[in-house]
Amino acid sequence: MNKILSAKWIGRDIREIWVENAPVADKFKAGQFVVVRTGEKAERIPLTIVEASDGALRLIVQKVGYSTDILCSLKTGDFIRDVAGPLGQPSVIENYGRVACLAGGIGAAPLKPVLKALKEAGNHLTVLQGVRCKDHLIMEDELEVLSDSYILVSDDGTCGDKALITEPFKKLIENGEIFDKAFAVGPPPMMQAVSWITKEYDIPLTVSLNPIMVDGTGMCGACRVEVGDETKFACIDGPEFDGNLVDFPLLIGRLKTYLDEEKQIMKEGDGGCSCGN
Ligand SMILES: Cc1cc2nc3c(=O)[nH]c(=O)nc-3n(C[C@H](O)[C@H](O)[C@H](O)COP(=O)(O)OP(=O)(O)OC[C@H]3O[C@@H](n4cnc5c(N)ncnc54)[C@H](O)[C@@H]3O)c2cc1C
Ligand code: FES
Structure with missing residues (x-):
């Protein structure tokens, strides 16, 4: 095994x-x-x-x-x-109608099974994929084939248009595109930025959170996140939550908790990629 x-x-x-x-x-x-x-x-x-x-x-x-x-x-x-x-809990998959799905960086991987399930449930999918640079681009063909409409952007313009993923998302809405639902998976600051837009336009948003986890069984409390006025454990209640209610500043702060220790333990890196990251 x-x-x-x-x-x-x-x-x-x-x-x-x-x-x-x-x-x-x-x-x-x-x-x-x-x-x-x-x-x-x-x-x-x-x-x-x-x-x-x-x-x-x-x-x-x-x-x-x-x-x-x-x-x-x-x-x-x-x-x-x-x-x-x-x-964790499986994604809540329904026929929502027109769904915007946003993948940031490695978020393309967690989003893929959700896209597949949403497609099978009969949704119309607009997929937006954003990466720092082309070296970080993964699974673009797999996401595109599941989408009805697909947009690729990168921070440095080395693949797709040079833009942050929230820019084409906002533009689509301003141009009259109606979204009944949105899903976002990626770095917490990206999901937070998506939530600013979904709150503004009153679009229900599901995000997949990646807090630090220790036991993964609901016993240690390491993965707790604040959603609305409730404390949730991402490992047993999530990892997907209502993105319009998540306390992102708290989540982002907690992810930095062990940064110094992590830097100490990390072996010598092999240099950045072509985007300088
Ligand atoms: C439910 C869930 C699903 C995940 N799915 C995937 C996945 O499919 N693919 C994948 O590559 N990663 C995924 N992650 C993130 C992955 O678990 C972490 O990147 C990993 O645990 C970091 O371990 P490390 O010891 O290599 O890095 P560390 O040395 O612990 O950390 C190095 C850097 O990564 C950051 N970091 C640490 N933990 C996380 C985290 N949980 N999320 C984001 N950044 C973190 C730190 O702040 C630090 O900057 C997921 C996390 C969760 C909670
Ligand atoms: S990881 Fe310990 S409670 Fe979730």
Whole structure:
């Protein structure tokens, strides 16, 4: 169990891993995730299940720190010590009508299964994908094929128009496009910026949150987020929440909690990418 059937780079510091785990693959629903550990004392890494097929899970991992670095160093034929899941609540999929789906950076991976489920439920999908630069662009063909309309933008203009993802989204609305619902997955500041627009235009928004998680079982409280006037645990109540009610400044602040320790533990990097990030 947990044998890596294939592992390859699909973008700058972004690795696609197919790992064998039939029990999780059989139960998985769009929006759920696994928690993986590469060794007995290793940190737990929450990762969205992008797809499941023939008893295997497709994971897309961005190397951002110590644990994801170790995971990304694994090769085809290696084993991942623990793959626990499926965890979290599945996405709430309905026939909403016209849906805007926004993917920022690695958010393309968690968004893909949601798009597939929304499409199967008969929704009209406008997909907006934003990346820092072309080196970070992943899965664009997979997102485009599921969409009725697809827009690509990048911060530096190396792929698609040079813009932040919120710019074409706002322009579409100002030009009369009606959205009955929006989904956004990406870095918290991007989801926060999307929520400013959805609040302004009264569009229901679902976001997939990525707070720091420790046990992933609702016991430690590390993943708590404020949604409206309620405290929720992303690992058991989420990871998807009403984006118009999430307290993003608090979430962003908490994600920075261990930054100094993470920097200390992180090995020497191999330089930035062509966009300078
Ligand atoms: C439900 C859920 C699903 C996720 N799905 C995916 C996925 O499909 N693919 C993927 O690549 N990542 C995903 N993540 C994020 C991933 O779990 C973290 O990037 C990883 O745990 C960081 O571990 P690290 O030790 O390598 O980095 P660290 O050394 O812990 O951190 C390095 C840098 O990453 C930032 N960071 C740490 N944890 C997170 C986090 N949870 N989210 C965003 N930034 C973080 C830190 O602030 C720091 O700047 C998901 C997170 C959650 C909660
Ligand atoms: S990760 Fe511990 S309560 Fe959610």
